Amino acid sequence: MKTMSMMEAIREAMNKRMREDKNVLLFGEDVGAFGGCFGVSAGMFDEFGPERVRDTPISEGVIIGTAVGAAATGLRPIAELMFIDFATVGADQLVNQAAKMRYMFGGKITLPMVVRLPLGAGISAAAQHSQSLEAWMAHIPGLKVVYPSTPADAYGLLLQSIDDENPVIFLEHKVLYGASGEVDENMAPIRFGVGDVKREGSDVTIVATGKMVHEALAAAEKLSEEGIEAEVFDPRTLYPFDKEGLLKSLEKTNKVVIATEENKRGSFAGEISAIIAEDGFDYLDGPVLRVCAMNTPVPFSPVLEQYYIPSADDIVKAVKKMF
Amino acid sequence: MAKRIVMPKLGLTMKEGKLAKWYKAEGDPIKSGDKLFSIETDKITNDAEATADGVLRKIIVTEGQTVPVMEPVGIIAGADEDISALLAETAGSEAVKIEDKAPEVEKAAEVEKKVERTGKIKVSPVARKLAEEEGLDLERIEGTGPGGRIVLDDVKNAIENKGKVKASPTAEKLAREKGVDVSGISSEKRVMKEDVIRADREAQYASIAQPEDRRIPLTTMRRIIGERMSESAQTAPTVNFTISVDMTNLKALREELKSERSITYTDLIVKVTSLLLLEHPYLNCSLDGDEMILRNYVNMGVAVALEDGLLVPVVKNAHMKKLGVISEEIKDLSYRAKTNQLQTDEIEGGTFTITNIGMFGIESFTPIINQPESAILGVNAIVETPVVVGGCVCTRPMMKLSLTADHRTVDGAVAAMFLARLKEMLEHPLKILL
Numbered sequence: 001m002k003t004m005s006m007m008e009a010i011r012e013a014m015n016k017r018m019r020e021d022k023n024v025l026l027f028g029e030d031v032g033a034f035g036g037c038f039g040v041s042a043g044m045f046d047e048f049g050p051e052r053v054r055d056t057p058i059s060e061g062v063i064i065g066t067a068v069g070a071a072a073t074g075l076r077p078i079a080e081l082m083f084i085d086f087a088t089v090g091a092d093q094l095v096n097q098a099a100k101m102r103y104m105f106g107g108k109i110t111l112p113m114v115v116r117l118p119l120g121a122g123i124s125a126a127a128q129h130s131q132s133l134e135a136w137m138a139h140i141p142g143l144k145v146v147y148p149s150t151p152a153d154a155y156g157l158l159l160q161s162i163d164d165e166n167p168v169i170f171l172e173h174k175v176l177y178g179a180s181g182e183v184d185e186n187m188a189p190i191r192f193g194v195g196d197v198k199r200e201g202s203d204v205t206i207v208a209t210g211k212m213v214h215e216a217l218a219a220a221e222k223l224s225e226e227g228i229e230a231e232v233f234d235p236r237t238l239y240p241f242d243k244e245g246l247l248k249s250l251e252k253t254n255k256v257v258i259a260t261e262e263n264k265r266g267s268f269a270g271e272i273s274a275i276i277a278e279d280g281f282d283y284l285d286g287p288v289l290r291v292c293a294m295n296t297p298v299p300f301s302p303v304l305e306q307y308y309i310p311s312a313d314d315i316v317k318a319v320k321k322m323f
Numbered sequence: 324m325a326k327r328i329v330m331p332k333l334g335l336t337m338k339e340g341k342l343a344k345w346y347k348a349e350g351d352p353i354k355s356g357d358k359l360f361s362i363e364t365d366k367i368t369n370d371a372e373a374t375a376d377g378v379l380r381k382i383i384v385t386e387g388q389t390v391p392v393m394e395p396v397g398i399i400a401g402a403d404e405d406i407s408a409l410l411a412e413t414a415g416s417e418a419v420k421i422e423d424k425a426p427e428v429e430k431a432a433e434v435e436k437k438v439e440r441t442g443k444i445k446v447s448p449v450a451r452k453l454a455e456e457e458g459l460d461l462e463r464i465e466g467t468g469p470g471g472r473i474v475l476d477d478v479k480n481a482i483e484n485k486g487k488v489k490a491s492p493t494a495e496k497l498a499r500e501k502g503v504d505v506s507g508i509s510s511e512k513r514v515m516k517e518d519v520i521r522a523d524r525e526a527q528y529a530s531i532a533q534p535e536d537r538r539i540p541l542t543t544m545r546r547i548i549g550e551r552m553s554e555s556a557q558t559a560p561t562v563n564f565t566i567s568v569d570m571t572n573l574k575a576l577r578e579e580l581k582s583e584r585s586i587t588y589t590d591l592i593v594k595v596t597s598l599l600l601l602e603h604p605y606l607n608c609s610l611d612g613d614e615m616i617l618r619n620y621v622n623m624g625v626a627v628a629l630e631d632g633l634l635v636p637v638v639k640n641a642h643m644k645k646l647g648v649i650s651e652e653i654k655d656l657s658y659r660a661k662t663n664q665l666q667t668d669e670i671e672g673g674t675f676t677i678t679n680i681g682m683f684g685i686e687s688f689t690p691i692i693n694q695p696e697s698a699i700l701g702v703n704a705i706v707e708t709p710v711v712v713g714g715c716v717c718t719r720p721m722m723k724l725s726l727t728a729d730h731r732t733v734d735g736a737v738a739a740m741f742l743a744r745l746k747e748m749l750e751h752p753l754k755i756l757l
Contacts, residue, residue, distance in 0.1 A: 254447075254449050254475050281448050282448050282449055282452045283448070283449050284447055284448045284449055285447040285448075285449045285450060285468075285474045285475040286447055286468065286469070286472070286474065321469060322468075322469065323469075
């Protein structure tokens with residue numbers, strides 16, 4: 001066991017696989033000598049050299065397209081974009097190539113590639129560098145979407161992502177890079193589609209992803225003081241989604257709040273809500289409530305930005321509506 | 324030849340009749356003069372007779388239906404005769420239509436009721452599911468969730484409290500001894516010893532007694548009596564008067580006439596009262612809006628008790644009829660009243676009513692006026708009573724008269740004077756000759 005920040009956990013997972021397998025390589029803007037825009041790849045250039053830790057031009061299309069080509073020809077690339085916001089620029093490579101290739105070639109090739117996408121608000125990076133676009137990714141058949149909330153999950157899930165033979169979108173919340181936690185470096189990769197109960201409770205289930213898992217845990221503590229015991233369920237991967245795990249929790253608590261940082265309209269929170277309505281209706285003892293961000297671009301002003309991001313208090317308020 | 328049977332018009336004022344009972348069924352052979360069905364009007368019950376031979380081929384109006392007079396109620400025809408033309412004529416009649424419509428209306432009402440019910444109860448899915456599994460009625464569960472929604476906890480509480488009754492230790496012990504089910508005692512509060520004792524006692528009697536409430540529909544006569552008596556009691560401010568009459572002489576007179584013919588006290592009182600009413604016109608009048616109808620004749624109503632009801636046939640022009648005629652008429656009217664043979668005209672047009680219940684030993688009562696008359700005279704039992712006559716106590720056959728008068732037309736003194744005169748005449752019947 002070792003205490004690591006989320007950033008270290010991601011780096012160590014990459015290091016581990018790159019030491020084990022020379023076909024694993026990393027590329028992206030400034031990931032080389034500079035160590036990455038947020039410092040995730042610090043030291044990797046020195047260890048693995050310019051062939052395996054490569055800087056790219058400022059072109060998301062090139063970055064993702066290169067990953068598609070490398071994966072199709074036998075390597076196991078990890079591509080890093082600075083911000084998920086610019087996945088829009090590389091969308092053709094991601095949506096029309098990476099996601100479709102194995103299907104359209106009749107399963108005759110594999111495409112073992114990971115696209116790491118930092119996302120989320122909270123560092124005053126303004127409207128074009130702060131979005132949570134996971135619903136777009138999860139919408140595309142052919143892409144697996146991973147969204148860890150702790151260093152240990154990030155470590156185990158990234159190992160699994162690199163091992164996967166298909167394109168995996170690996171989401172990293174910028175504000176969580178500094179979050180620390182215990183990580184077992186010898187842990188087995190975490191299987192996709194297995195959610196994690198981050199806190200047990202009997203009265204309400206809070207489904208949360210990424211940074212909202214921490215807001216949900218804070219909310220649960222506040223609710224506990226008032227006698228409401230909340231269970232916090234982190235699905236960890238949006239696709240595949242752990243429906244059974246969620247319904248098991250709901251069967252126990254009968255109430256559910258979904259907390260994500262996306263703006264609410266068209267959000268993955270809506271997808272979770274629909275899953276519950278379709279398969280968990282008879283467990284419900286109240287309406288399914290979503291705690292999401294407002295339907296607006298992320299504000300630059302730190303005051304407005306904090307107002308925009310859903311908080312533990314927002315979750316507490318939503319939960320109390322049901323009692 | 325096929326013939327329609329119609330609802331007969333039994334009197335000038337009859338507009339509709341209720342077909343009370345069919346004596347024949349469809350397919351029965353009919354002879355002219357057979358009783359076909361009974362009719363109830365707002366006044367009396369009558370039987371309709373067949374006027375043709377044949378077979379009762381079709382019943383159009385069923386028992387209990389009321390139809391206007393002259394409407395077809397059935398068809399008599401030969402056994403194999405074609406009656407389709409007659410049927411077609413009556414197919415559009417309302418009686419048939421109503422029958423067709425009834426079930427549809429009922430269905431619509433049922434649907435409405437159900438929709439209203441689901442719209443009213445707010446309940447969470449899991450709570451509804453559990454309630455259904457436990458067989459609990461959601462209508463009886465109070466919702467404590469947001470907006471009054473029935474939530475899981477509410478159903479769980481309802482399950483927990485089902486069949487659970489709080490009882491004191493003594494009550495529980497007693498209930499066990501006596502075999503009383505405490506949960507059967509409907510008590511919002513704690514069940515106490517007294518509750519158990521009471522429940523036990525009630526249960527013991529309940530097991531022996533077999534109380535039964537029987538509901539029968541009101542006959543037309545019962546309904547009419549009810550309506551008219553209520554109306555009279557509610558509209559007329561009445562005053563009741565009682566006077567004692569020494570019947571010695573009238574009794575003697577009756578005995579004397581007996582060799583000639585049997586005369587009843589009612590006959591005698593009708594005769595005397597009829598004469599006197601001409602002298603006291605307000606007791607023989609009717610109120611009609613802003614006017615009083617005063618009369619130079621007396622139509623005397625005589626109440627006749629039936630097995631189930633009451634009729635008041637009228638002795639027309641009683642003021643000018645001889646005692647013998649009055650006696651004969653009353654005998655005839657009451658016989659026909661009891662055998663349901665009166666015509667409607669014979670129970671109309673009364674100006675005053677006499678009701679005699681003396682045969683039951685009644686000594687005084689307060690009859691209700693038969694509107695629109697102004698007064699009614701109740702005749703009571705003749706009782707041998709000690710009275711003072713010439714300073715000595717002796718017994719005399721005494722009878723009380725009970726007069727009820729409508730104060731709108733009859734003042735107290737007027738009624739009193741009438742009663743005093745009546746007493747005088749009954750005590751000295753020979754004065755009639757004057």
